[in-house]
Amino acid sequence: MLFQVGGQGTRPTFFEMSAAQQLPSSVRAALTYSLGVFALRRPFIHKILDYEDEFFALLMLVLETHSLRTTDASFSESLYGLRRRGAKIKLKKSNLLTNSADEVRHTGLRKRQKVLSVVFLVVLPYLKSKLQSTYNREREANLQASLWGDSDERFDGDFVTGDNNSFGSRDVSNIEASARDRCIKRVRKIVGACYPWLHAGNEGLSFAYQLLYLLDATGFYSLGLHALGIHVCRATGQELMDTSSRISKIRSRERERLRGSPWLKALQGGLLSCAYAVLDYAQTGLIAAVFFFKMMEWWYQSAEERMSAPTVYPPPPPPPPPKVAKEGIPLPPDRTLCPLCLQKRANPSVMAVSGFVFCYTCVFKYTNQYKRCPVTLMPASVDQIRRLFHDV
Structure with a gap:
């Protein structure tokens, strides 16, 4: 299954390279979602x-190794009809002063380049994911410590009672x-302090290379x-x-390398055929999983939007008016x-605790002296007086 995006020449477009780079993350999200759905019925x-x-690193190790071995391309690049070529750059000495263009000659991938490609495609993303999870745990621990204090300090104390010899065997452990x-705490602190700078540097270099590639300044x-x-x-x-x-x-x-009795060769050949079939259809299956994941994501998102749509309800009835106190x-x-x-209300103002309207001067003097509403005798202060701009 190949996806040709277009463009002229052998140089891929920026959108082809971007799509090929983002495909593994989409595949991982689709697999995680599918396993999460299956885990609802199968807890194991x-x-x-x-x-x-x-699990994902092991899966990508198998796919990337097989793809680089057979097609000289990564798993996602092979889907878009792309191939990796070793670049040998030679300077043109004759036009070195007038023309700075370089001559690039492409060759096939050497074994060392294939091995290092697997390292860059599988090992480094795995280490980055583990560093990210360690950094997140350290940040949550620091936030919890800032809010509730260190757990070691909260549980310190001398709880040892009885014979001290009963605890002697546990001292070494x-x-x-x-x-x-x-x-472990020291390593987490180091990761928490260094990871943001490493992540920022990595993202900055990636953005710089992508921008230069988009501007055709680098290959x-x-x-x-x-x-x-x-x-x-x-x-x-x-x-x-x-x-x-x-x-x-x-x-x-x-x-041809299979050895053993005829039935053993037949068994090994059947297993190889099954492995080849799985590898051949892994691309189609994973792309189908990504499509299924996106479709389910859209389906549940639209369902949630329909469920969370605002419903127009009738306005609630007004609360009952406060009762007038007998001594009020x-x-x-x-x-x-x-x-x-x-008298006719001048500068009408309402007492917020009761809702009754008075003259501002009258209610201010009364509330400032008695600290209550004149009608309901509810506790109030001058800060609870509200000016009315339309007398009713």
Whole structure:
């Protein structure tokens, strides 16, 4: 399965390289989501999710090794019809002063470049993921310590009672455990202090290389490709045919190496055929998993949006009016009069605790003196007086 995005020449476009680089993360998200769904009915799958980094690294190790061995490309690059070529740069001495262009000659990948490619594609992302998880745990621990204090300080104390000899056999193990814990804490602190700078530097270099590649200022899309001296090029039709013939030769050679009795050879040949079928259809299966993941993500997201859509409810009924206290000031029959001065309200203001309206001067003096509402005798202060800009 190949996805040709377009473009002219053998140099891939920026969008092809970006899509090939982001494919492993999409595959990992799809596999994690699928395993999480299956784990709801099969709890033993949670053991795989507990070692998610190791499981995905092992899977990508198999796929990347097989892809580099057969197609001279990574797993994601082979999907887009791309191939890796060793770049040898030679300066043109004749035009060295007038023209600074370099002559780049592409060759096949050497064994060392394939091994280092696996390291850059599998080992380094695995280490980055583990450093990221360690940094997240250290940051959460620091946040918890800042809020609740250090757990060691909260649980310190002398809890040893009785005969001291009963604890003598545990002293050595406790010392070793405490030393190991101190070492782990020291490593986590170092990771917590250094990882943000390493991550920022890595992201900055990646952005710089991608920007230069987009502006056609360099032929290397990433620092890893530059360090290995590898260019990514489009595969021609002849190269695709050569790749298929190379794969058939490799597999026929591996079948010829089988040793043992006829039934053992048949069993080994069947296992090899099954392994070849899994590797051949792994690309299609993983792309189908990514498609399924995106479709389910869209489905559940749209369902959540429908469920979380705002529903228009009728306004609630107003609360019952507060009761007038027996010893409080009675309300006048005319609502436009102030209960305190029994005059037309001037600068009307409402008492927030009760909702009754008075003149501002009257209610301010009364509240400042008695610290309560004049009508309901509820406790109040002058800060709870609110100005009304429209008298009703």
